[in-house]
Amino acid sequence: MGDDDRVFKALADPTRRLLLDRLFERDGRTLTELESEVAMTRFGVMKHLRLLEDAGLVVTRRSGREKLHFLNPVPIRLLHDRWIDKYTEPHVSALVDLKTELEEMA
Amino acid sequence: MEKVFEIYIRTTPERLWEAITDGETRSKYQFGARIESDWKPGSRYEMSNPSGTLLGEGENLEVDPPRRLVQTMLALWGDDVKSEGTSRITWEIEPVGDSCRLLVTHDHLADGANPQLYGGWPMILSGLKTWIETGEVLTTPGSLMYG
Numbered sequence A: 001m002g003d004d005d006r007v008f009k010a011l012a013d014p015t016r017r018l019l020l021d022r023l024f025e026r027d028g029r030t031l032t033e034l035e036s037e038v039a040m041t042r043f044g045v046m047k048h049l050r051l052l053e054d055a056g057l058v059v060t061r062r063s064g065r066e067k068l069h070f071l072n073p074v075p076i077r078l079l080h081d082r083w084i085d086k087y088t089e090p091h092v093s094a095l096v097d098l099k100t101e102l103e104e105m106a
Numbered sequence B: 001m002e003k004v005f006e007i008y009i010r011t012t013p014e015r016l017w018e019a020i021t022d023g024e025t026r027s028k029y030q031f032g033a034r035i036e037s038d039w040k041p042g043s044r045y046e047m048s049n050p051s052g053t054l055l056g057e058g059e060n061l062e063v064d065p066p067r068r069l070v071q072t073m074l075a076l077w078g079d080d081v082k083s084e085g086t087s088r089i090t091w092e093i094e095p096v097g098d099s100c101r102l103l104v105t106h107d108h109l110a111d112g113a114n115p116q117l118y119g120g121w122p123m124i125l126s127g128l129k130t131w132i133e134t135g136e137v138l139t140t141p142g143s144l145m146y147g
Helices: A003-011 A014-025 A031-035 A042-054 A074-087 A090-105 B013-021 B121-134
Strands: A058-063 A066-071 B003-009 B034-037 B044-048 B054-064 B068-075 B086-096 B099-107
Touching: A003 A014, A003 A042, A003 A074, A014 A031, A014 A042, A014 A058, A014 A066, A031 A042, A031 A066, A042 A058, A058 B003, A066 B003, A074 B003, A074 B121, B003 B121, B013 B068, B013 B086, B013 B099, B013 B121, B054 B086, B099 B121
Parallel strands: none
Antiparallel strands: A058 A066, B003 B099, B034 B044, B044 B054, B054 B068, B068 B086, B086 B099
């Protein structure tokens, strides 16, 4: 599996996206802290964190006896520069603006 | 507050170190901003745009080529960041197979620090990877805003 595949796969799960959002709000959290944020077993959260780490979206560091988890947004930027930027040229974003505007009016 | 940014780049530690510390190369991927220093421990460095406006400055605390560079940073590119005070940036280069793992740790940030201070790292590191691996300059909007 290539790097991009691992990142897309890691992002294609609501629990993993939730974990990333929690780290975005506050970085450098322990497993115990993250576990309390999601309705899932410790083992389940560990499995998801492992997948996020393999994709490079989470970087861990030891601090004394604790393992801290940090969000690494760089792989998302790489996806953006490789896969998303070229599809979001001005003509495409104009349509997104129109959609947002119409939906806000509704 | 501490932020961590990791990227893998297919290159040697020496070439990566050169790309980080060479002023001209730096401007290819850091929003067009140049960096100047003599890269001695305790020396100063300055970041500026091509017309010479100072965008940031700091001290090189540790200089250990091609593995480790620790710097302080005082952001000067806007009134909203000037009041944020001095933070610290640690660059760590580790060879992994035919590539290098580059870890940038930005800490000594105030709690709730202005995201402008550290929000540019993903774009900078993506541009650095593109420059080293392809020789091309990333043209994502905003990537050369100071160029």
